Amino acid sequence: MIVKEREISGYPEVTGIVINRKGLSAVINFVFIENLGYGEITLKKSDCWKEHYELADDEFMLARDVLDQQIFDVEGVRVVRVNDIELAKIEEKFALISVDISNRALLRRLGLVGLPILRKTKSKFIDWGNLSVVKGSLGNLKLKISKAKLVKLHPADIANLIENLNFNESIKLVQSLDKETAAEVLEEVEPEYKDTLLERISPKELAHIMEEMPSAQAADVIKDLSEHKKRLVFRKLGVRKAMTLHKLSKYGNDVAGGIMNPEFMSVNKDATVGQAISKIRKHSDEHSSIYHVFVVDEGKRLEGVVSVRTLLLANSSQKVNEIMGKVIRTVRVRTHIQEVARVMTKYNLMSIAVVDKNKVIQGLITVDDILRFLIPNA
């Protein structure tokens, strides 16, 4: 039986029937079928079958592609096989509405209907709406949660899912995601799993994904790579990204320099509030969150800090150095993260600037970065 994907009320419509007789197989278009009955099918006219039939792209064969095939659950775990298929008449057409996964269906197909245990077993149906057929790597069809449903998941959940798949499946999954989602997902995957996964993604693909990642996370990824792979990835990266990452990847994972974000918002001390706000507007998509704007002098040395809230409340013609806070907490690039966390907790800071010995600002650490360090497996 041939069905077309999603035709009647979301269920696949039966479009044809394959008949096998004496080694010859032919296809009858379903429009010629008068009725489907127990053990017999009546046709509207004779000689209506075609011996050569090409399956359309959205058509599949029930017996070959659905019956006895594997059902995976959301997490890519094999659950059961399709033991039987249920068709129903909707709007005068036949459609595949559900699959039976019960042992009862299995016994029935084995011809063991008379067994007393059969009366105790029940059919278990899965509505076709909960399943979708995805083309596997070899062009055969598999039943699995639809990709549409997958994309709606939070990156952290996709990451969990990836950890539960086998390597080949998980790499395929990462590759099927758009680069931005892939970047977010990779940030969330557990460290020990991430290493192996990264080694198996091609340098080119990895570079594309990294362009989408915040530099701090991308630097983490770089640090985890083998020397050889690292060089290959650097070659594929854009120059600016490569420079930033190279600088960041010098620091260990447990010091401020290793987790800081080199993309922070700063304005010159002579700028006005209005200029600062328009700069935030312009660059906001490059930052995941903006709590503060740093005020620097010509040499990029940190002069002060001003919160977004203060900026919003101030008069737009005021100079930022008039409203900025001058007493600011900073940490050095080599400060241990425990210490960074202590300082931030003590002074109730949402973010803290990282500076070098000349007070030149190098990057920014937010509470998110600290949390990620303290609870790495969440």
Added chain:
Amino acid sequence: MIMEALSGPKSGSWKYFKMKLWVILSVIGPGIIAGTADNDAGGIATYSVVGASFGYKMLWILFVITFILAITQEMGARLGLVTGKGLAALIRENFSLRMTTLVVLITFLANWANVLAEYAGISTIADIYGIPRYVAVPLAALLIWYIIYKGSYKVVQKVFLTSALLFFAYIIAGFMAHPDWGLALKGTFIPQLEMTQDFFYTAVALIGTTITAWGQFFVQSYFVDKGVASEHLRYSRWDVFMGAFWTDFVAFFIILATAGTLYKAGIRIEDAGQAAIALEPLAGSFAKHLFAWGLLNASLLGLAVVSMTSSYVVTEAFGWEGRVDLKKESPAFYKLLAFTIFSSAIAILIPGLPLVPILLGSQMLNTFVLPVIFIAIIKLLNNAQLMGKHRNSLLLNVISWISVAFIVFMSVLLVYMTFTS
């Protein structure tokens, strides 16, 4: 993708070699394990009998078997790597439900009896060292259960590989028997026949113990469980070939060990335990201990592998999860494993258990199921939709069909001879 990473260093450089070695080491394992596991308790017994009864005359058959084992195991590995599915899963998806049910049922029963034979091997060793069977058998059952239940795939594979290496004991035993190397060489490369029914029966048993239904299921499922990617087919092939070689290399030395001693002295034996005891006066007590511990090792590996095979086969056919690294998601796999390991452990301890008829029955079931699965395998290997560019070539088909015809003929002969003698 690894291949892409490999394209970096210049081929021939030390770095390139190191990286390539790393890939190979991460891929190999299943082939060696699946091959070596064929030398289980029943295998050791057969080899001992072959050497003791016919000396070096059957070594050439072993030589032929090595090729057949390599060919059949390669077919399994290729199917597994390319499709990512076990043999039982592929049979369910591509053949009728009735056939699947029959194959699964028979394999499960035959495996169960085979596990019984592994316990019998363990009991023999227990008897030699005066340890009560009621202690040795449950201990063995618990040990194997613990390893597979608690260990990750990596750990389990390491244990199995170590066990495979321990078969080296038999090579030492072979040397200690001071065999006639000239005769051994002649026996390996020049076919010799003895026109007696006993000779034929033993020859057929020799083939039957190496090429088994469970071995075929296991090699494929174990590769799939490991998740080896199809681009590593080349390395997995070597893995399988090394496995076939190692299996029969060990078998060769077991035959030498009994041929150089028992055959020379005219001592006839019926099982591996008797062989170990009979070796003591002829080759020293160290040889006896090597033989006995070798048998224990072989029985334990066989016990683990055959039990796992049953679980793989049933879970694949029903579409349940069955991966060593996915324990929580694979309850059915472990329930079946526990059933096989513990129910047969209890059964072997029943006094007066008719072990010989059970083993003969198991052998018969194996004979029924062998042709079916090999024909299925060849059909699957010719399925272009499934195998793509890895499907069988004409040459491979000819080789496969000849090997399969040979195996089927021999196993049918075995059953026939069992019933006429």
